[in-house]
Amino acid sequence: MDSEQIIGLFKKITSGTIIEVIVLIVSAIALVWLAEKILRWLAEHLHSGRRLFVLAMIPTIRILIFIIAFVWIVPLLIEPTLQNMIVILGTAGVAVGFALKDYISSLLAGIIAAYELPYRPGDWIEVNGVYGEVKHIGNRVVEIVTADDTTVIIPHLKLWTELIHNANSRDANLMCVVNFYLEQDHDPYQVCRLLENVALSSPYLNLSKPVLVLLEEKPWFTHYRIKAYPMDPRQQFQFISDLTARGKQNLRELPVKFTHLSTYHDTIQKNN
Amino acid sequence: MTDSNHWQVIAANDFKRPFAPTVTRVQQRWQRFLRLFGIRENEPEEENNDDVEMPDTMEFDRKPAVDALNHHFEEWIGGKETVVSFLIDPPFSGTDDIARDWAKQQKWKLITPPDILEIRAVDIDDWWKKQTVKNRWLIDDLTRYLLRTTDGLSFIRTLLPQMLNGEFGQGLVVCDSWMFAFIQRIWPFRFSRVYCFAAAGPELLQQVGIHATEYSLRKLAARVRGNVGVALAVWPIEQDKDRKLPELPGEANDVTAFVLYSILLHRGLSGNLLHEVLPMVPSDDLNLQLLQLEQYGILRCNESQWQINIDAYLAVRDFLSGRDFRLDVF
Secondary structure (H helix, E strand, O other): OOHHHHHHHEOOOOHHHHHHHHHHHHHHHHHHHHHHHHHHHHHHOOOHHHHHHHHHHHHHHHHHHHHHHHHHHHHHHEOOOHHHHHHHHHHHHHHHHHHOHHHHHHHHHHHHHHHHOOOOOOOEEEEOOEEEEEEEEOOOEEEEEEOOOOEEEEEOOHHHHOOEEEOOOOOOOOOEEEEEEEOOOOOHHHHHHHHHHHHHOOOOEOOOOOOEEEEEEOOOOEEEEEEEOEOOHHHHHHHHHHHHHHHHHHHOOOOOOEOOOOHHHHHHHHHO | OOOOOOOOEEEHHHOOOOOOOHHHHHHHHHHHHHHHOOOOOOOOOOOOOOOOEOOOOOOOOOHHHHHHHHHHHHHHHHOOOOOEEEEEEOOOOOHHHHHHHHHHHHOOEEOOOOOHHHHHHOOHHHHHHHHOOOOOEEEOOHHHHOOOOOOOOHHHHHHHHHHHOOOOOOEEEEEEHHHHHHHHHHOOOOOOOEEEEOOOOHHHHHHOOOEOOHHHHHHHHHHOOOOHHHHHHHHHHHHOOOOOOOOOOOOOOHHHHHHHHHHHHOOOEEHHHHHHHOOOOOHHHHHHHHHHHHHOOOEEEEOOEEEEOHHHHHHHHHHHHOOOOOOOOO
16 A cells, blocks of 8 residues: 555545544543543432442443544544545554553453443452452543552453452442451350341441351351441441441450460461 | 221331322422532422411321221220230321320320330340239330340340230330331341321321312322321421421531431430440530531430431431431331
């Protein structure tokens, strides 16, 4: 293909066309920014499932706006015949693909993420041992904020290779687990009843979800776990604290003792 | 029932809220949406209020309601079965007062609720002996039998099976609708013989003294969810341009919701008991919340008991529903 043929693929570009393209790009970016701001603000005034629903609309709206802008801009620059489109997009795709392989891979993963929804804004996810709330899903990266208020930026690329743990996949139900370690000589039914009451008395508890108390005998202690759901995933740490404090306070009034294990026991336990 | 008495006792499962006209529903949704943006819009005025006669707040003639109870329970009272019936009492509906009037008329014994020490000790036998019940009885407020703390839930869970087994004989239990929803969670039993008053419609509202056009009464009945007591409190305020229904402060947060839910669930709590129910909220913060809610007209302190104001009930219910709290069905 000689240079004349390549030039023939494009339309005659005037200053008016350039201005129109710039205006379209700026408008698309401004619209995305505005939509994100409004939806985020609205989500902050809502709770539980309604909040997650509004947050989940952000990436979808962004992709829709960019697709509309792309479809609008391309015919301004290229003669929109099938042959021209295949040549231009194919050539550009190969060139950009080689130069920015990881970047393009992340962008594609971002688009797939918007479709498959492995995570949505407001979800609590764990990737590579980092646990936090999804605050922003960009074109290339997902931003999560940990419980210690640290922002972690993860490329969508990780979607291809890593395990993504989503604690409240697609709804507002996030199970919390609270642990208690007691010396073995006690009445387990009494402790189970008490721990169930501990969960039921917490104001953070989502009363429409089940409460489960489990116990497991270990070599040096009995391990109790309360499994329950807070009303809003954002309350998970306060919920765990509340259950722990209530549990400790009430267990002290029963004839049970908390275990006092040394780091030596802990190491052996881990090795087992 | 006579044609002029519109009080009706029904099975709680058959309760249906009055259906609001479409325009009203659209208006309510629009106002809820505006509230998200912090915009408070005045309620739309009624079409014609020249013929409005305002009743005394919350005061209405309870005799027709007592007659309705008599009519409904006629067979049950005459029977020999020692079964217990439940009467669900939506907040401020006046059902507890009606039940007390009815029990007095029937000469049924009014049971004294256990004190907080008895609730914690779960000593049902000792508490029941003190009641000296020889015949039929009435529990007029089941919220006094439970405190949402770790050691405050067992009393009711021990009491209910004994009661339903007929160990205490025949009796009527009046239970707050929010507490009933909570009890069904902590003691998941499919209760039978659960009744309530049918939702108030335009005819009943007229009977208790609210006179306006049929359309206005239908709107009011839907807005107050068929609750006569709330209707009597809300109606005069909505008719007075100088008065407004209380609204929650803009900075209401999780703690506000916990405080309001706890007070609603227990139908009023003292400061000390509220602190026991919400131990994770520091006393200072709790006091601040209570005072702020009092300032906004949401709460009032009556003989050291914090209670929801009747005219704030709809705002509180709306607020808790937006946060996915377990609501009553009324």
